[in-house]
Structure formats: structure tokens, C-alpha cells
Amino acid sequence: MAVQALAVDGSAGSVTRLAAALRSAVDGNGPAVLPVRDGGGPDLPAPVARAVAQGALPEGLAAVVATSGSTGEPKYVALTAGALAASAAATHARLGGPGAWLLALPAEHVAGVQVVLRALLAGTPCVVQDVREGFRPDGLARATGRMAHGTRRYTSLVPTQLARVLDHGGAPLYALAGYDAVLVGGAALDPRLRERALSHGVRVVTTYGMSETCGGCVYDGVPLDGVEVTLEPGDGRVVLGGPVVAAGYLGAPRETAAVFGPGPRFRTGDLGALAPDGTLTVLGRADDVVNTGGEKVAPAAVERALLAVDGVRAACVVGLPDDEWGQVVAALVVTGPDAPDDDALRAAVRTACGRAAVPRLLHRAGAVPERGIGKPDRAAVAALLGGVRHG
Known part of the structure; x- marks a missing residue:
């Protein structure tokens, strides 16, 4: 068994090769x-190459997807054909049956691979919206026409x-509502x-999941068929189980053992709450919790x-180190001209x-870094707000 690195650049041709x-x-x-x-080169990343050389590839491996590396170096998630098929089948079952798909996301991420x-x-x-120059609402309308x-x-x-299409209106919004x-x-x-x-007729379905679960596996708070959601006692960390769970991380046995198993289960980094009917509400990342004054x-x-x-268009909240409080809550907000002053924003949070x-610390900016x-x-x-605080 081997792994092939395949460059994708957002064009229809590269997606056809990927398909x-x-x-x-x-x-x-x-x-x-x-x-x-595209531009990543044909060589396999070191962890993947090491797993291939050692023959440490799981049975039925079909795709490898890199995590975004939010907590350090990216990890390489091993997705089997069975897990991918189970995810796709459960998605179609929840949505009302198989259909045609439009790809408007980067194909190297798990959400793009799944489309x-x-x-x-x-x-x-798969109909492809060319995103080599970025996502454009007009491009979505044209691709939908195909x-x-x-x-x-x-x-x-x-x-x-979604926000860009709504702001644009016209043909892109009409297309999305279809x-x-x-x-x-x-x-x-x-x-x-x-x-x-x-309100504009767009049939939105919110999804929750990650590369380790073949992408979204909880839709509008309700697990897909075959997916099990539990919370760890104490902190309420979300654990996802079922046939959509990946086989682990390639070339990283210690990291795999820390969050996968027993059985097809993945211990996420998120905190959650379960309603009596089993609906999941995600409360945020466990690592992001701010401990301020106890x-x-x-x-x-x-x-x-x-x-x-x-008037508040976007917000991102982090904890900043503080000698007295341990951490303090700091917020970066993107606001329009009709937004209230800082005192009103703080009052809303209180x-x-x-x-x-x-x-x-409450700082206004033109955009939230992504x-x-x-x-x-x-x-x-956090780096930006730390600079503001000490600047």
C-alpha cells in the first residue's frame, strides 16, 4: 500500500484529477x-513517508488529510474507504437522498474532499467553482448554472x-436559495x-466535525445515523464515535493513542452540552477557556x-497573560458604523x-485573522491584542 501526494489548486482540472x-x-x-x-510538491511529508516506509498504514486507507495545525505542526489523518463511504451515505440519508454537489471550498481540506x-x-x-483567485459570489452563480x-x-x-453571498444578493443569492x-x-x-x-430561502444546515471524523458528523446539533456523541465526565469534553472515525494519525502513534479509541472513538478538543433530546451544543475549545481570577x-x-x-459583524475572544489575574479576557471585534460604544458592548457581555x-481589553479591527x-x-x-495592550 502506498500514498500519493496530489496537488490541487482550485481549478476544475485539478479536482477532476483528484476525483x-x-x-x-x-x-x-x-x-x-x-x-x-498546489506548490506543495510531490514529496510526502515526513510523518507520512515514515509510515509508508514502515508499512504502518491502516487497512483500507483511501485518503490522508492534513489538519490545519492550529496547535502546532499539522497531523496527517488516515481516512479509510469505509469511513468515507459511511460519512457520505449518512450525509445523503440526512439530507434527503443523493444529489449533485458544487465544490466551492479548497479541495485539500476534508470538507472539500468530502464534496x-x-x-x-x-x-x-462534481461541479467546481474555480477559487484560484479566491471565492467570488458571482462565480458561485455561474458554477450553479452548470x-x-x-x-x-x-x-x-x-x-x-455565506455572508459574502448574502451581502452581494442578486444572482448569487438566487442561485444559493435553489x-x-x-x-x-x-x-x-x-x-x-x-x-x-x-429569511432569503437558503436552506442552511450547520455542521460540526473535523478531519478526524471525515468532516461534519453532527448536523444542526443532531448526530448523523451511526454517530454517537458523548461527553466526558467533569469538563464535558465532546467524544465522537461511529464508523466515520478515522484510523488515526500517520507517523504519530503517541498522538493517535491520546485521542483515538477504544473502538471507533475520537476525543475532540471541544467542550459541549447535551440537551435531553440528545442535541449537541458546542461551547468552544477546551484549550481556549480563559481562567481569570479563578x-x-x-x-x-x-x-x-x-x-x-x-452592528457587530465578527468577534474573537482570547485570554492574555496577566500577573494579577492569571489571564484577562480580551476581544477583537469587527463593527459597522451603527455599532454601539465599548461600554455598551461590555454591558451586553456582563x-x-x-x-x-x-x-x-476591547479592540476594534477591520477583520479577524483567519x-x-x-x-x-x-x-x-492573541499576538495582535497583546501588542495593543502593551504598545
């Missing part, structure tokens, strides 16, 4: 595929893309953005409170989350 390689890998007729951003694979398993060609009529239509976006489902994941979706999309503050809760204020959660596809870069935000 052919995935088809061969899933059928067991070719090497597993590692999609890499390509779902189209393959549905027997429909999709076959008379079949269900699906696509997958990140919240930033989809049977628009999966939105990769980052938390602002409830107001969701409601805005729904009080624990979840940044996601503070972000939700800020985003609920009219009402929603309590005194301990009120940001001691990594990957639509995910806030908390390390960059």
Missing part, C-alpha cells in the same frame, strides 16, 4: 491520496462565504447570519454575546455571561 485518484483509492485499485495545495467524494458515490460529476437540472443540489460553505441544502461549517455560524440566510470563561459564549449586538467574562478555511486564528489574535 479520479479518490475513485481508484476507494475502490482499492490505487494508492491512498494526500491532496496538497468530491459524495458526488462520486452519488454518480454525479449543474444538471432535475436532481437534488448540495454545496458546502464556510460562514464567511439548493436543497447548504452545509455550513469550519467555524461557528453566527445565529443572526443563519436567520438572515433562512473564574473560567468560555470565549465562545462571550463571542455569542458580542455578535448578538446590532448581562449574558456575568462579570468575569467582561473583556478588559487560518484554514474560515477559522479564526486565535494565536494571531
Whole structure:
């Protein structure tokens, strides 16, 4: 068994090559595929090359996807043909049946790989929006026009893309409203953005998952068929189980043992809460919790409170080191001209989350730094806010 690195650049041609390689890998007729951003070169990353050389590849390996490396060096997730097929089948079952898929995401990320694979398993060609120059709403409208009529239509976006289509309006919004489902994941979706999309007829389905679970495996808070969601006692860390769970990290046995198993289970880095009906609410990353003066503050809760204020377009909350408090809550916000002053923003957080959660530093900027596809870069935000605080 081998692994093939395959460059993808956002063009239809590179996605066609990726689809052919995935088809061969899933059928067991070719090497597993590692999609890499164009320019990454044909050489395998060291952990993957080491696993290949040692013969330490799991049975049925079909795809390898790099994590975004938010906590350090990226890890290389081993996805088997069985896990990928189970994920695609569960997605189609939840959405109402197989259909045509539009790819508007980078194909080297797990969400992009899944769009390509779902189209393959549905027997429909994957329609590609060329994103070599970035995502453009007009491009989505044109790509939608190339999709076959008379079949269900699906696509997958990140919240930033959804917001751009809504802001643009016109033909792109009309096109998006024609989809049977628009999966939105990769980052938390602002409830107001969701409601805005729904009011325009866009059938938004929020997704939660990660590379280690073949992408989204919880839709609108409800696990896909076959997926089990549990919370660890004590801190409430989310654990995901079922046939969609990856076989581990290539070339990283210690990291694999720390978060995978027993059985097909993956211990995430997220905290969550389960309603009596089993609906999951993700509270944020365990590593992001701010301990300020002995009080624990979840940044996601503070972000939700800020985003609920009219005029706040984006927010990212982090903890900054402090000699007196241990950490202090700091917030980077993106606001429009109609946003209230800082005192009003702090008051909104105090009402929603309590005194301990009120940001001691509140800084306005034109955008929140991002990594990957639509995910806030908390390390960059912390560095920026640290500079503001001590500048």
C-alpha cells in the first residue's frame, strides 16, 4: 500500500484529477491520496513517508488529510474507504437522498474532499467553482448554472462565504436559495447570519466535525445515523464515535493513542452540552477557556454575546497573560458604523455571561485573522491584542 501526494489548486482540472485518484483509492485499485495545495510538491511529508516506509498504514486507507495545525505542526489523518463511504451515505440519508454537489471550498481540506467524494458515490460529476483567485459570489452563480437540472443540489460553505453571498444578493443569492441544502461549517455560524440566510430561502444546515471524523458528523446539533456523541465526565469534553472515525494519525502513534479509541472513538478538543433530546451544543475549545481570577470563561459564549449586538459583524475572544489575574479576557471585534460604544458592548457581555467574562481589553479591527478555511486564528489574535495592550 502506498500514498500519493496530489496537488490541487482550485481549478476544475485539478479536482477532476483528484476525483479520479479518490475513485481508484476507494475502490482499492490505487494508492491512498494526500491532496496538497498546489506548490506543495510531490514529496510526502515526513510523518507520512515514515509510515509508508514502515508499512504502518491502516487497512483500507483511501485518503490522508492534513489538519490545519492550529496547535502546532499539522497531523496527517488516515481516512479509510469505509469511513468515507459511511460519512457520505449518512450525509445523503440526512439530507434527503443523493444529489449533485458544487465544490466551492479548497479541495485539500476534508470538507472539500468530502464534496468530491459524495458526488462520486452519488454518480454525479462534481461541479467546481474555480477559487484560484479566491471565492467570488458571482462565480458561485455561474458554477450553479452548470449543474444538471432535475436532481437534488448540495454545496458546502464556510460562514464567511455565506455572508459574502448574502451581502452581494442578486444572482448569487438566487442561485444559493435553489439548493436543497447548504452545509455550513469550519467555524461557528453566527445565529443572526443563519436567520438572515433562512429569511432569503437558503436552506442552511450547520455542521460540526473535523478531519478526524471525515468532516461534519453532527448536523444542526443532531448526530448523523451511526454517530454517537458523548461527553466526558467533569469538563464535558465532546467524544465522537461511529464508523466515520478515522484510523488515526500517520507517523504519530503517541498522538493517535491520546485521542483515538477504544473502538471507533475520537476525543475532540471541544467542550459541549447535551440537551435531553440528545442535541449537541458546542461551547468552544477546551484549550481556549480563559481562567481569570479563578473564574473560567468560555470565549465562545462571550463571542455569542458580542455578535448578538446590532452592528457587530465578527468577534474573537482570547485570554492574555496577566500577573494579577492569571489571564484577562480580551476581544477583537469587527463593527459597522451603527455599532454601539465599548461600554455598551461590555454591558451586553456582563448581562449574558456575568462579570468575569467582561473583556478588559476591547479592540476594534477591520477583520479577524483567519487560518484554514474560515477559522479564526486565535494565536494571531492573541499576538495582535497583546501588542495593543502593551504598545
